[in-house]
Each structure stands twice: as C-alpha cells, then as structure tokens.
Amino acid sequence: MEKVKEFLKLDKEAEQTVSRLTVPPHRVGYERSFYNEFGLRGLRVDRVEPGFVSCTFKVPPRLTDKNGNLATGAIANIVDEVGGAAVFVIGLPMKVSVDMSISLLGTAKLDDELEITSKALGQRGSYSGTIVHVRNKATGELIAEGRHSLFGEQSSKL
Numbered sequence: 001m002e003k004v005k006e007f008l009k010l011d012k013e014a015e016q017t018v019s020r021l022t023v024p025p026h027r028v029g030y031e032r033s034f035y036n037e038f039g040l041r042g043l044r045v046d047r048v049e050p051g052f053v054s055c056t057f058k059v060p061p062r063l064t065d066k067n068g069n070l071a072t073g074a075i076a077n078i079v080d081e082v083g084g085a086a087v088f089v090i091g092l093p094m095k096v097s098v099d100m101s102i103s104l105l106g107t108a109k110l111d112d113e114l115e116i117t118s119k120a121l122g123q124r125g126s127y128s129g130t131i132v133h134v135r136n137k138a139t140g141e142l143i144a145e146g147r148h149s150l151f152g153e154q155s156s157k158l
Contacts, residue, residue, distance in 0.1 A: 014111070030114050033066030039064065039077050043116075045085075051120035053085045056137065059112045071106040075134060076100065078116055083130040086118040087150055095128060095152030102146040106136070113137040118148075 010018065047054040063074040080097055087095055108114055113126040115137045121129040 039074070040081060042075055043078070044080070048085070048104075051086055055082055057114045057115045057116060058156045059071050059110055059114065061110055064110050068110050070112070070114075072102075072104060075104065076102055076146075077143050078134060079132045079144070081150055082116050083117040083132045083146060083148035084150060086120045086130045086132075087123070087128040092153050095150035097148065098151045099149040100146055103145055105145045106141050106145050107145075108134075108136060108143050114143065126153065128152075 042060055043055055043057045045053065045055050050096060056077065059070045063071055065071045079100055079102055083100075084097065109119075113136075115135045116132065117135075118132045120131050121131055123129075128150045130148045130150070132148060133142060134144040134146075135142055
C-alpha cells in the first residue's frame with residue numbers, strides 16, 4: 001500500500017497546478033459541468049448525419065502531458081464522446097460505453113488542429129458499435145483509431 005501511495009504522490013509542480021484549479025459547484029440543468037468545461041471545451045461539431053459525426057479540435061495546454069503531447073486520457077475521452085454522438089438518438093437516453101479499444105498511432109502537439117470523425121458500424125439489439133478516427137488536420141496523419149461499443153435503449157418499432 002505504501003508503494004501505491006508513493007506512486008500517486010504529486011511532485012511540487014503538479015501540486016501547485018492542482019491547487020490553482022477552481023471547481024465551482026455544478027447546478028444540474030443550468031450550466032456546464034467541470035467535466036464538460038475541462039474535457040470538451042473547444043470541440044467544434046462540423047457535421048452531423050445519422051450514424052456520422054465530424055468535429056475539429058485544437059489541442060489546448062490543459063490536455064497535454066509533460067512532453068507537450070495530447071494526453072492519452074484526452075484521446076480516450078474524445079473517442080468516447082464523439083463515438084457516442086454517432087449513435088445518439090433524440091428522445092432516448094444516451095447510450096453508455098461498455099468497451100473501447102484505442103490504437104495510438106501518432107502524437108498531437110499543443111495547438112495542433114485535429115479532425116475527428118465517428119461512424120456507426122452497426123447495431124445488434126441494444127448494442128451499437130462505432131469507429132473513431134483522430135487525424136492531424138494539417139498533415140492528415142492518423143493520431144488514433146478507436147473502436148467503441150455502447151449499450152442503451154433502442155427506439156420503439158411502433
């Protein structure tokens with residue numbers, strides 16, 4: 001247990017960064033949550049069609065690691081959110097993620113503009129599958145490819 005505590009202990013620089021974060025209380029239904037403000041701010045939806053979503057995103061400093069690369073957790077968050085949007089049905093609750101597999105194929109640096117596309121692969125019962133591509137918009141380099149499985153209510157056939 002002591003090894004885990006030591007591993008999770010923040011260094012002075014990280015401790016100072018965390019101490020500067022302001023997390024106002026969230027009023028459900030009235031404002032964006034800390035999660036939305038921190039993880040999704042700057043994500044711009046460019047195109048939405050049934051089973052397809054296209055977005056752009058400029059890599060901000062708050063989502064980079066100590067080497068200046070887009071953090072892998074931020075990439076997972078993008079795959080989760082944009083993948084889920086491709087199978088969202090108005091009037092039904094959002095589906096929940098049950099599995100994600102992400103291949104990290106390149107790196108994105110601070111201020112890189114990314115193009116994110118998500119396509120529904122299909123649905124069987126209450127399960128849906130999507131594929132998400134994260135590309136550097138300027139170079140076309142594939143940064144990540146994610147396969148995403150979701151579960152949720154399906155629309156009525158009546």
